[in-house]
Amino acid sequence: MNPIKHVAIIMDGNGRWGLKNKKSRNLGHEAGLRTVEKIIAETIKNKIKYLTLFAFSTENWRRPKKEINFLLSLLQKFLLSKINEFDKNEIKLKILGTKVFSNKLNSELKKAEAKTSNNKKLQVNLALNYGSKSELIYSIKKLKKKRLKISIKNLEDNLFTKNIPDPEILIRTGDTKRLSNFLLWQMAYTELFFEKKLWPDFNGKDYNRILREFKKIKRNFGKI
Numbered sequence: 001m002n003p004i005k006h007v008a009i010i011m012d013g014n015g016r017w018g019l020k021n022k023k024s025r026n027l028g029h030e031a032g033l034r035t036v037e038k039i040i041a042e043t044i045k046n047k048i049k050y051l052t053l054f055a056f057s058t059e060n061w062r063r064p065k066k067e068i069n070f071l072l073s074l075l076q077k078f079l080l081s082k083i084n085e086f087d088k089n090e091i092k093l094k095i096l097g098t099k100v101f102s103n104k105l106n107s108e109l110k111k112a113e114a115k116t117s118n119n120k121k122l123q124v125n126l127a128l129n130y131g132s133k134s135e136l137i138y139s140i141k142k143l144k145k146k147r148l149k150i151s152i153k154n155l156e157d158n159l160f161t162k163n164i165p166d167p168e169i170l171i172r173t174g175d176t177k178r179l180s181n182f183l184l185w186q187m188a189y190t191e192l193f194f195e196k197k198l199w200p201d202f203n204g205k206d207y208n209r210i211l212r213e214f215k216k217i218k219r220n221f222g223k224i
């Protein structure tokens with residue numbers, strides 16, 4: 001049976017969920033946050049060590065300012081209200097991406113990472129202002145600066161995901177089959193699961209079904 005150490009998720013469909021339910025896109029993001037909490041709890045139950053959530057991409061800056069501000073303030077509120085609970089539940093928070101937000105949010109993010117850095121039960125990686133292509137360029141530039149050989153090991157050691165095993169599973173909700181510049185290097189051998197449901201409707205039952213399906217897959221990694 002395939003072990004699962006790391007699940008990555010593209011949480012797509014909040015905006016459509018908000019509009020479909022005769023509300024606003026922003027209410028969809030709020031509902032999406034409730035799903036985040038449920039899926040974190042379910043990840044712990046399944047003894048999975050890493051969960052990576054795509055919360056804000058480098059391309060998301062192209063959205064209307066009002067929606068960007070809403071998403072970032074939701075994140076700030078989430079950090080303030082949940083970080084003690086994270087810590088109590090032995091969850092480590094790590095940000096993947098460069099912190100280019102307001103001074104207040106940048107410092108909250110750093111504080112949250114520092115506070116939870118020794119926790120061992122689950123590592124939640126929040127991809128924020130994250131784009132896989134920039135991450136690769138950033139790593140290659142660092143190798144050049146450190147005069148290191150360009151090798152797989154050196155390149156991986158200079159990605160945001162240093163020391164994090166590659167995800168075995170990617171889930172993308174929202175009925176769209178694309179990777180949207182997410183963990184392109186790290187997902188070379190990842191099994192992809194595309195779900196019709198919008199992220200706020202995705203639940204623990206759906207998640208567990210995917211984990212069970214994954215366990216049945218024969219993974220060859222190029223062998224036969």
Ligand code: FPP
Pocket residue numbers: 011012013014015016017029030032033036054055056060071074075078126174199
């Ligand atoms: C994609 O849905 C979702 C996002 C761009 C943001 C994800 C954010 C959350 C789940 C809530 C906040 C999370 C944290 C951890 C604070 P979309 O808006 O692209 O949906 P659409 O495809 O229907 O437009």
